[in-house]
Amino acid sequence: MIIKGGIVYDPTNGIFGEEMDIFLDGGKVVEEAKGEEIDAQGLLVMPGGVDAHTHIAGTKVNTGRIMRPEDARSGLEPKTKILRPCTGYTVPNCYAIGYRYARMGYTTVFEAATPILEARHTHEELEEIPIVDKGALTLFGSNWEVLECVRDGDLDKLAAYVAWGLRASRGYGVKVVNPGGGEAWGFGGNVKGLDDPVPNFDTTPREIIRGLVKANEMLNLPHSVHLHTNNLGKPGNYTTALETLDIVKDIAPTRDRQVLHVTHMQFSSYGGTGWRDFKSEAPQIAEYFNRNDHVTMDMGQLIFGNATTMTADAPLEYSNARLLHAKWSNHDIELEESSGVVPLVYGRKMPINAIQWAIGLELALLTESPWKTLLTTDHPNGGPFVNYPEVITLLMSGAKREEEMATLHELVAKRTVLPTIEREMDWGDIAVMTRAAPAKVLGLAEKGHLGVGADADVTVYDLRPEKIDPARDHKRVKEALGRVKYTIKGGEVVVRDGEIVAVPRGRTYWVDASVPEKDAERVQADLVDKFDKYYSIQKSNYMVQDAYVTNPVVVKAGVI
């Protein structure tokens, strides 16, 4: 296949708006190829989109669906000859997830939080999400074996357990949510800062984060530790975020990437002493990122309207539910985590929500390098992923931001600096934030770019970058971003003129990391004991079998 004459943005390879042909063959980008020609003359062409943080599969997503039958009243699309029926907005069904990402030109999406104990469910759903390639990050932040290894300072055993946990969950990377807090919540408590002890384990969030980051690097994992900070969602939490960023500064990554990815930073950039004097501290966070290169973040942009919050930060969900008098689901995941789900509505005239909305944009616009700030809404916590076109146009158009701000609570002008920001991003910045950077952050060498050897995942937008001014014509741009001209996945046209035309099965990435035998044995001895005494299931039934990951890409890593 040849994609002819597009205006190509491929930041990884230093290409920013050059007219060129792209050749695809055997599912890869190649030097030369023959076959079908896609006429992209003058159209915007980018690598397929990569979402490094979204919640699309697993027990908490399904809990959201069960709690929110009303969500399934929207987003209804009947079945067609090739499509299954779709439902839902914040918690769409599996098919809708695949189709909607593909229609926006996304071809790779990563589920951001899976407990090992419930990973089988995650994979059952990932298997049903069509078209896109997928992966799941595994939760380790309140896991008893992790807490014990950290307490004992046994990094070799910790690394061996992480390797085993990834294999058991068929997971791709290490996710840490409110480290220690999930365990404390088992006793109705929480951890309130980096040095607040975790009950019964004689360790602290600081030690958990540092231990897991070191283990992650010992294992040479493709992705860094992926962290949801302590105190997330609370006024004044930006100090916790800054402190957290700093405590891993001395640890060297073993790969050419960040040593820590802090996710949905919007929820961790809050000032004030309470909700009354709640304000943005995004400028302080952005300044830290401008001065330091060891960390990355994603936005966690808020979208007005319906959202369903779902997180392994169970105490946070308890406070959400109490504050908003909303539906609440609470879940205890045995030795590993606790979690919660709370539906809510973000209102334009609600001062807190308006400020949160501004914070996400401030983070992206004030951080100079787009390589450090991935575009996400923490779907569906900040809002559903189908709103990425809205977020992109907000970043590209000051006029659009002004129009939006005019509809918000007036505190947005007093408690944030967004009205003073003039920066308007260009297509190069957007290609970085939605393709090149998420692939680099995840350590996916064949994704997010169009160099020879890359996966043949390409987006062609019905936009002429040389003719359209996104700052002015943001309505037209938003429309085109939501309904791409072509999405090509693995060398096959899957979307044409905004309609799905083929539904191939995507692949699932997971990491198989090797560790020294003696460490693996020590972990197994611990686990036999834990399964005997505490788990509700047998160890032999714990590990996700290959039958649940039928189209895998196994990435090798490890100590040896």
Added chain:
Amino acid sequence: MREIAIVPLQEFEVPLEAENIRPDLFATLSLEEIRDLEVWEGNRKRVLSDLFSVADDDGTGECLIRLDGDFSRVKRIGEGMREGKILVRGNVGMRAGSGMHGGSMQIEGDAGDWLGREMRGGSINVKGNAGNYVGSRYWGERCGMRGGEIKIEGSAGAYLGDHICGGRIVVKGDAGDFPGASNRGGAITIGGDAHLPGAEMVSGAIVVKGRARVLPSYGFQETAEIEGKLLWKFVGDLVEKGKGELYVALVEDDGQLDK
């Protein structure tokens, strides 16, 4: 007045989805266009004239739809209607008048479940009985009925006015389990008996003129006279720090109530 008369051509074996039977829609259409309106019979797409005879008296002005026969398997009649009238000489199926904003519906037989679900305005009168979830919410939503009035001459099933946020429901006969659950501002009057009214009620009022068992999370306040009848007045549901008013003529007491 323009009167459109609709009569089933057959007995329906599978339920019909007939949300196009609404007077404000008919008012904008010719008879031919009305006959061509879409109806789903199970999973098959039909038009109205495949299943019903449709006659037009060619009158002018407000539209009245007269439904003659058994419509108990015809769902969603008058859904979302904003004006006009529906007169049913028979029974209607599920979701009649759901999401109704205005106009009126007179049902001479029985109504199915979900009558007037999420109703916003207008009126519904039922001569016979109604099923479960009259004036209720859709699953998961915060609010059911917000406005308008539903009157039922017979009895109603369970979850009458579930999550009602406004408007008024009057049932002359009995109501089933949990009438007025999560009431947030609606008014419900039950002429006969009810079981455990007002669970999680926050505001609004429920009157039970017959016998009812009252939840232990209600506090007794005083006796009150309503329409010449002396009733016990309770306030609750205290589980929700509610200030809803519950009036009951005969309290089924299992000794737990502090009154």
